[in-house]
Amino acid sequence: MTTLVDLRSDTVTRPTAAMRAAMAAAPLGDDVFGDDTSVNALQEKIAGMLGFEAALFVPTGTQSNLCAVLAHCQRGDEYIVGQMQHCYRWEGGGAAVFGSVQPQPIAHQPDGTLALADIEAAVKPDDPHYARSRLLALENTLGGQLIPMTYIEDATALARRLGLATHLDGARLFNAAVAQAAGGDPYAQARRIAQRFDSVSVCFSKGLGAPVGSALCGSRELIARARRIRKMAGGGMRQAGMLAAAASHALDHHVERLAEDHALARRLADALVGIDGLRVEPPQTNMLFVDLVGAARDRSAALLKHLADQGVLAIGLYRLRLVTHLDVDTAGVDRAAAAIRQFFAR
Numbered sequence: 001m002t003t004l005v006d007l008r009s010d011t012v013t014r015p016t017a018a019m020r021a022a023m024a025a026a027p028l029g030d031d032v033f034g035d036d037t038s039v040n041a042l043q044e045k046i047a048g049m050l051g052f053e054a055a056l057f058v059p060t061g062t063q064s065n066l067c068a069v070l071a072h073c074q075r076g077d078e079y080i081v082g083q084m085q086h087c088y089r090w091e092g093g094g095a096a097v098f099g100s101v102q103p104q105p106i107a108h109q110p111d112g113t114l115a116l117a118d119i120e121a122a123v124k125p126d127d128p129h130y131a132r133s134r135l136l137a138l139e140n141t142l143g144g145q146l147i148p149m150t151y152i153e154d155a156t157a158l159a160r161r162l163g164l165a166t167h168l169d170g171a172r173l174f175n176a177a178v179a180q181a182a183g184g185d186p187y188a189q190a191r192r193i194a195q196r197f198d199s200v201s202v203c204f205s206k207g208l209g210a211p212v213g214s215a216l217c218g219s220r221e222l223i224a225r226a227r228r229i230r231k232m233a234g235g236g237m238r239q240a241g242m243l244a245a246a247a248s249h250a251l252d253h254h255v256e257r258l259a260e261d262h263a264l265a266r267r268l269a270d271a272l273v274g275i276d277g278l279r280v281e282p283p284q285t286n287m288l289f290v291d292l293v294g295a296a297r298d299r300s301a302a303l304l305k306h307l308a309d310q311g312v313l314a315i316g317l318y319r320l321r322l323v324t325h326l327d328v329d330t331a332g333v334d335r336a337a338a339a340i341r342q343f344f345a346r
């Protein structure tokens with residue numbers, strides 16, 4: 001039995017032996033009482049790393065974004081957000097459902113940014129007809145796409161001028177930081193990106209390879225509000241230090257290695273270029289998108305089944321999504337490429 005090459009998402013990683021050891025050794029308490037030392041240490045570590053006063057450990061990125069939007073906004077406020085961003089499109093409308101906060105989605109430009117003119121045009125005047133525009137939420141990386149630093153500077157400066165608070169969904173902030181640091185210090189780059197925002201959410205369970213968990217970073221006051229919302233959302237965890245220890249281990253050991261995931265995504269892309277029926281988007285980080293074009297579109301479901309039969313898991317009808325991560329190596333990527341090539345050779 002050959003091992004699976006699971007390219008569906010970077011969430012599928014299992015904790016390494018060293019990470020499990022760190023989890024087993026973690027000193028624990030009850031985090032709802034605030035005395036789980038491993039959770040407290042993680043919160044201080046990520047807040048310090050990204051240059052914030054405080055941080056909150058939460059079970060998921062979805063809950064982290066929910067806590068952020070609800071901590072920034074009141075009922076009847078709105079947040080300006082991109083159509084394809086997770087905290088608009090992929091979170092069940094949670095901010096509207098649980099917080100009565102209205103999203104104001106905006107179409108993305110081809111490079112993933114939101115046009116500054118569109119942001120400005122979306123901000124409503126102070127008038128009872130309108131929801132109160134309160135927050136601008138951005139995402140980096142956005143589906144594996146890097147949002148340029150100069151754009152982040154311009155967009156957050158505009159938000160400030162318009163009186164909007166700013167939130168970054170940085171589920172994959174460290175992927176962005178590693179790619180944008182271009183061999184320099186990814187931690188310094190992550191901090192440079194994060195410091196443009198009033199709050200930042202980071203996922204530990206994506207490319208960083210922890211089993212569970214995200215952190216929301218912000219001012220002490222914002223995080224105190226977020227802690228209350230986390231409790232209401234059922235996210236107050238008890239001996240969560242075992243999970244925090246995994247996240248802390250990931251911050252120490254799994255940040256720089258994200259460059260390997262990015263290199264493997266490029267290797268996979270290069271191996272697929274030239275196959276008739278495929279249009280390969282050059283990957284910027286660890287997510288590769290491949291469109292099936294022309295007659296190949298009719299074979300989309302068959303392709304996914306063929307890959308699964310070969311032990312290669314991917315998702316995306318008509319648009320394959322292939323994500324590299326800690327549990328995929330060069331041999332796995334080459335096997336995936338060979339399986340795709342074999343399918344189109346028939």
Ligand SMILES: *Cc1c(COP(=O)(O)O)cnc(C)c1O
Pocket residue numbers: 059060061062063065086087139141169170171172203205206214
């Ligand atoms: C995965 C993801 C989330 C949500 O994380 P979960 O832990 O799955 O809830 C939020 N934002 C982005 C950009 C993500 O990729």
